[in-house]
Amino acid sequence: MSSSDYPFASHAGFLRAPGEAPGARFGVAGIAYDGATTNRPGARFGPAAIRRASHMLCDAVHPLWDIAPGTALVDFGDLDLPTTSLASLRVALETAAPRLIGAHHMCWLGGDHSVTLSLLRAYRQVYGQALALVHFDAHCDTWEDHFGEPSGHGTWVREAYAEELIVPQACIQIGIRSPAARADREFVRQQGGAVHEARALRGAESAAQLHPIIEDVRERVRKAGSPPLYLTLDIDCLDPAFAPGTGTPEVAGLSSAQLATLIEGLVDLPFVGMDCVEVAPAYDHAELTSLAAAQMVWTYLCARLAHADSAELP
Ligand SMILES: [Mn+2]
Numbered sequence: 001m002s003s004s005d006y007p008f009a010s011h012a013g014f015l016r017a018p019g020e021a022p023g024a025r026f027g028v029a030g031i032a033y034d035g036a037t038t039n040r041p042g043a044r045f046g047p048a049a050i051r052r053a054s055h056m057l058c059d060a061v062h063p064l065w066d067i068a069p070g071t072a073l074v075d076f077g078d079l080d081l082p083t084t085s086l087a088s089l090r091v092a093l094e095t096a097a098p099r100l101i102g103a104h105h106m107c108w109l110g111g112d113h114s115v116t117l118s119l120l121r122a123y124r125q126v127y128g129q130a131l132a133l134v135h136f137d138a139h140c141d142t143w144e145d146h147f148g149e150p151s152g153h154g155t156w157v158r159e160a161y162a163e164e165l166i167v168p169q170a171c172i173q174i175g176i177r178s179p180a181a182r183a184d185r186e187f188v189r190q191q192g193g194a195v196h197e198a199r200a201l202r203g204a205e206s207a208a209q210l211h212p213i214i215e216d217v218r219e220r221v222r223k224a225g226s227p228p229l230y231l232t233l234d235i236d237c238l239d240p241a242f243a244p245g246t247g248t249p250e251v252a253g254l255s256s257a258q259l260a261t262l263i264e265g266l267v268d269l270p271f272v273g274m275d276c277v278e279v280a281p282a283y284d285h286a287e288l289t290s291l292a293a294a295q296m297v298w299t300y301l302c303a304r305l306a307h308a309d310s311a312e313l314p
Pocket of ligand 1: 113137138139234236237248278
């Protein structure tokens, strides 16, 4: 460890990654938009808080795989995006994202969950095929409208299905528990996908106990012909005890250990990118939420490095 590894060093990037690194395999970019939140706003400040929390991870060597992103990572900062209307945000993000996806394996830091629809559109365009999706969330995000408006942070799953951005049977939701009408809660299952509710995960902590979920993801991706796989991680999948700093917290959620076990267990699947959304630092305590987010993104990155052959750039 050198002096540049001190956690309070001023390097601003995620894991202190530089803002320019041509040829870096992995990229991080912030999407500081929270205009589609329904309850507590503030996720636009999520990317900065996640970066700051990631600096605590020092040399970033992951103890499970003895590997660190090191020079393979570039952090583009928060993208220059409008914070006005969702329509404007979508146009700008869908213009900016494909170039980054074509050049780097990207980890996107939200922002509220509305940004994921734009990202899925961009991946669909770049890869030329529908994606498999692992979706951690307290919310099903299958609502038909956003309180009277067509699109928001709770409609993107239904929109992604309608636009054929995702393979119906290869969409797996994990951690769902918020109040919702049965038709919305069951939407993904009705389309052929899987919903692993948080209630079914209570008490399942060990790798062995969580194995059936990991196997379900693996099996669904395989049966779909191993399409490009995308991970969307709404930090509110975690219980508010582990992630209070979010806009729409729901009690009785996953523990950090459950989430880490699941993400570590999916290590060798053909992921092409991920996002981590809905971190709202104004409601956080002791950086619990931003640290959990940083830890999960770092784990995802190290998992990709540990399985370098699992997915290539388009
Ligand atoms: Mn959510």
